[in-house]
Amino acid sequence: MIEIEHLTKRYGATTIVDDVSFRVDEGTIAVVVGTSGAGKSTLLRMINRLIEPSAGRVLIDGQDTMSIPEDELRHRIGYVIQGYGLFPHRNVAENIATVPRLLGWDKGRIAARVDELLDLFQLDPAEFARKFPHELSGGQQQRVGVARALAAKPALLLMDEPFGALDPVIRSKAQDDLLAIQRRFGTTIVLVTHDMNEAFQLGDKIAVMDRARLLQYATPAELLTRPAEAFVEQLVGTAERPFRLLSLVCVQEALEPGGAEGEPILVTDSLRDALSRLIWMGRDVLPVADASGALVGRVSVKGIMEHGRSFA
Numbered sequence: 380m381i382e383i384e385h386l387t388k389r390y391g392a393t394t395i396v397d398d399v400s401f402r403v404d405e406g407t408i409a410v411v412v413g414t415s416g417a418g419k420s421t422l423l424r425m426i427n428r429l430i431e432p433s434a435g436r437v438l439i440d441g442q443d444t445m446s447i448p449e450d451e452l453r454h455r456i457g458y459v460i461q462g463y464g465l466f467p468h469r470n471v472a473e474n475i476a477t478v479p480r481l482l483g484w485d486k487g488r489i490a491a492r493v494d495e496l497l498d499l500f501q502l503d504p505a506e507f508a509r510k511f512p513h514e515l516s517g518g519q520q521q522r523v524g525v526a527r528a529l530a531a532k533p534a535l536l537l538m539d540e541p542f543g544a545l546d547p548v549i550r551s552k553a554q555d556d557l558l559a560i561q562r563r564f565g566t567t568i569v570l571v572t573h574d575m576n577e578a579f580q581l582g583d584k585i586a587v588m589d590r591a592r593l594l595q596y597a598t599p600a601e602l603l604t605r606p607a608e609a610f611v612e613q614l615v616g617t618a619e620r621p622f623r624l625l626s627l628v629c630v631q632e633a634l635e636p637g638g639a640e641g642e643p644i645l646v647t648d649s650l651r652d653a654l655s656r657l658i659w660m661g662r663d664v665l666p667v668a669d670a671s672g673a674l675v676g677r678v679s680v681k682g683i684m685e686h687g688r689s690f691a
C-alpha cells in the first residue's frame with residue numbers, strides 16, 4: 380500500500396503541488412488526470428524522490444520513503460516515462476536486466492527473468508533480445524520500457540504518460556497488456572495521463588488534479604455519478620457519462636434468461652460493448668456465453684437501457 384500524505388512542492392512563491400493526500404491499495408491502479416501544468420508529473424516524481432517534497436511524506440507499506448536510501452528506493456519503485464528512456468547503446472536484454480544487475484542477481488536468474496518478460500510482452504527472445512532500441516518500433520520500445528521497469532518485481536510502478544506516443548490501435552493493445560500483466564503480478568501502479576478514456580479503462584481509482592490541488596480521488600463510477608466540483612464534471616464529460624458507466628458494468632449484470640440468434644457476447648464483456656454490438660447488428664437481443672463458450676442467457680437493448688437509467 381502507498382500513502383501520500385500532505386505532499387507539497389513549492390518553487391519560490393509558486394506552489395506546484397498543494398497538500399495532496401491519497402492512498403493506493405496494494406495491487407490496484409491509481410490514475411492521476413488533470414489539465415496541463417496541474418502538477419501531475421511533479422507529484423509522481425516526489426513518490427520516488429526524483430523531486431524532493433517541500434512538505435508532506437510518502438509511505439510505502441508503512442515505511443517513510445525518506446528513511447529508505449535513494450538507490451534502494453529506485454530499485455523498489457519501477458518508473459516508466461513517455462519516450463521510454465531506454466539506454467540506446469544497450470540491447471533489449473541488457474536494458475531489461477538493468478536493475479536485477481544492480482541488485483547483484485546471478486546470471487541465470489537474470490536471463491530467466493528477461494526471457495519471462497519478453498515472452499509476456501510477446502517479443503520473441505530469439506528475435507528481440509539482441510536488438511538495440513533504434514531497431515524497434517515505438518510500440519516495441521514501449522513494451523521493453525515497461526518490461527525493464529518490472530524486471531526486479533517492484534512493489535510499485537510509476538508511469539508518466541506511458542502510452543502518450545503510441546497510435547490509437549497500439550495504445551489500446553498496450554493498455555490491455557498492462558492490465559493483464561498488472562493482474563498477473565499484482566503490481567501497484569500510479570499512472571499519469573491526459574486521456575480520460577485511458578483513466579477510465581485502467582483506473583481502480585482516479586485522482587483529478589487542477590492547479591496544484593487534488594479535487595477528487597474516487598472510483599470511476601463515483602467520479603461519474605458524484606463529481607465533487609464542476610471542473611470534475613466537465614473533465615469527465617457529461618455527454619460521455621452514460622457510456623462510461625456502461626463500460627464499467629459487465630454483461631453479467633444485465634443477463635436475462637432465454638436465447639437469441641447470432642454470435643454470442645461474453646458475460647465478462649461490458650454493457651457498452653454489448654450495446655455497440657446490438658446497434659451495429661440492428662438487433663434487440665444477443666445471446667451471451669461464458670468463458671467456456673456455453674450459452675448462459677441473453678442481453679437486450681431494453682435491459683441495457685434500464686441499467687443505464689438506474690445510474691441517473
Ligand SMILES: Nc1ncnc2c1ncn2[C@@H]1O[C@H](COP(=O)(O)OP(=O)(O)OP(=O)(O)O)[C@@H](O)[C@H]1O
Binds near residue numbers: 390420573
Ligand atoms: N523546476 C521547476 N521550477 C519551477 N517550476 C516548475 C519546475 N518544474 C515544473 N514547474 C512548473 O510546475 C507546474 C506543474 O508541472 P508538472 O510537469 O508537474 O505538470 P503536469 O500536470 O505534469 O503537466 P503536463 O500534463 O503538461 O505534463 C508547471 O506549471 C511547470 O511549469
